[in-house]
Amino acid sequence: MKSIKYAVFLSIALLLLAACQSNETSSVKVAEVTRSVFYAPQYVALEKGFFEEEGLDVELQTTWGGDKTMTTLLSDGADVALVGSETSMYVYAQNPKDHAVNFAQLTQTDGTFLVSKEPQPDFSWTDLKDTIFLGQRKGGMPQMVGEYVLKQHQIDPHQDLDLRQNIEFANIPGAFVSSDAQYVQLFEPTASVFEKEGKGHVIASFGEESGKVPYTVFMAKASFLDKNSDTAKAFTRAIYKAQQWVNDNSPDDIAKLIQPYFEDTDLDMIASSVERYKNQGSFATDPILDEEEWNNLMDIMNEAGELPEDTPYETLVNTDIAKDIMNE
Numbered sequence: 001m002k003s004i005k006y007a008v009f010l011s012i013a014l015l016l017l018a019a020c021q022s023n024e025t026s027s028v029k030v031a032e033v034t035r036s037v038f039y040a041p042q043y044v045a046l047e048k049g050f051f052e053e054e055g056l057d058v059e060l061q062t063t064w065g066g067d068k069t070m071t072t073l074l075s076d077g078a079d080v081a082l083v084g085s086e087t088s089m090y091v092y093a094q095n096p097k098d099h100a101v102n103f104a105q106l107t108q109t110d111g112t113f114l115v116s117k118e119p120q121p122d123f124s125w126t127d128l129k130d131t132i133f134l135g136q137r138k139g140g141m142p143q144m145v146g147e148y149v150l151k152q153h154q155i156d157p158h159q160d161l162d163l164r165q166n167i168e169f170a171n172i173p174g175a176f177v178s179s180d181a182q183y184v185q186l187f188e189p190t191a192s193v194f195e196k197e198g199k200g201h202v203i204a205s206f207g208e209e210s211g212k213v214p215y216t217v218f219m220a221k222a223s224f225l226d227k228n229s230d231t232a233k234a235f236t237r238a239i240y241k242a243q244q245w246v247n248d249n250s251p252d253d254i255a256k257l258i259q260p261y262f263e264d265t266d267l268d269m270i271a272s273s274v275e276r277y278k279n280q281g282s283f284a285t286d287p288i289l290d291e292e293e294w295n296n297l298m299d300i301m302n303e304a305g306e307l308p309e310d311t312p313y314e315t316l317v318n319t320d321i322a323k324d325i326m327n328e
Contacts, residue, residue: 031078045242054234093308109207188273
């Protein structure tokens, strides 16, 4: 009789233990390169509880700039980085023992807009010649895409402009307002805020001009993906849910949901920013980084003189995780 009771007790204990184990959460530290409405699906995943549904406790930090974000990832200050996929090429070119792998794409166009100090209803790209242009960091995606677009319009950014690139990424908006610069590239919601406050005017979109590229991607070190494949899959599943939610909902509804991440920005400005990005197809609707986008990125980097010699798609991009999620 005692042996039967013990067996029953043991069975119950094992069931309870299994239940506890199934409810365990995995912690994932994410470093985002900047805070922008451009990353709306990520904030949607957080606010809608999609990460929690997948058993993940996500801790988000903003690391302000591609170089700082990659340093954070490579030094294990983050498990996952949300940053331009070009940074994985730069790291790989340095022959690291543990390179970064792109596994889930978030945005598929450039996210910056050309902003001028004065209204230009009849804007032509040639208007930029012989003006002061406040540029971005050399080798970063905004700057490379900017140069690519200018060259498509027969403008040499280093000969035809007074191009200034000595401002830290986070300080560019303020520097534009206080300097004699006539043009700048800005992300949303800053571009919309500047318009509302009369500090600038959005006159063109670099995203529309440059086509589809893997502009912002979730990446992790190869060792992390090897050891934490289930976590990476759960993370990607949550992002895919958010991408579908953003695709299916209005800019106003998206803005209301992600407003906690932009407390200093009016709701209508957030909605305007989301609408701009939705209209130009900036938000990827699935997490797959395809080879055509990768090749377009390499063309842009090559044009800027920043493309490393060895940038193998098969090594630096993992599409298996995203494809498995989408086939479930």
